[in-house]
């Protein structure tokens with residue numbers, strides 16, 4: 001334990017922590033975006049995917065426990081990442097007291113931008129969890145179903161059929177992706193990976209990741225608010241899909257919201 005703490009005190013140790021926690025957050029955000037894209041396979045596909053996440057390791061550790069472990073790891077990663085970056089930036093500043101003013105201006109501007117967008121994202125995540133995970137804030141369009149735990153598609157559909165909710169999410173995705181771009185780039189610099197011969201590739205991969213994340217995340221709110229993808233059918237539960245009785249009228253699936 002003492003050894004681990006001593007390693008963390010060193011600059012190399014801090015860089016390793018930044019890289020590992022950064023990789024965990026990247027892994028989460030890319031996985032989350034890919035998971036959201038299940039919405040394009042239909043309500044059942046998305047709801048079943050969310051349920052599957054809760055079923056991982058169920059036989060050994062119980063229902064939903066894996067998800068709680070993953071949430072805990074994510075929270076620890078976020079806190080460690082932010083705290084360690086602040087410590088590294090302070091250490092770097094102390095080590096280079098005299099820098100050309102142009103570079104200082106540029107770096108303080110980038111640091112300010114990262115602090116502002118990072119704070120906005122933290123506020124967004126709190127609102128986001130209150131909305132879709134806990135169901136505490138549930139704005140939903142008239143004529144759409146109330147929030148229900150496990151009905152992920154329906155919950156998204158109700159929310160994103162309000163134009164300003166969809167707009168808020170798309171706006172926040174711009175923030176998230178710009179933060180990801182700057183974050184990745186400055187992480188490469190912090191880790192000392194930047195070099196004139198490599199910078200084009202590093203910047204390019206940071207930009208490509210940010211653009212893919214923006215497109216992947218924004219696709220769901222945009223396609224729902226424009227009705228480019230179908231409404232959830234309230235009569236078909238994602239868990240129990242009874243075969244229709246012969247006297248029952250045929251259900252239309254993937255239809256558009258009325259009104």
Ligand code: HEM
Pocket residue numbers: 029032036050067071121125128129132133150152156169173176217218220221
């Ligand atoms: C348009 C973009 C997004 C949509 C549509 C979306 C949708 C959702 C939904 C529906 C849930 C609940 C899933 C469930 O109950 O199983 C969720 C959970 C979550 N989202 Fe997002 N999300 C988006 C962007 C983001 C971003 C950018 C972040 C991080 C910066 C994020 C972080 C989280 C976290 C931490 C959870 C909690 C995971 C859990 O506890 O299950 N989301 N999201």
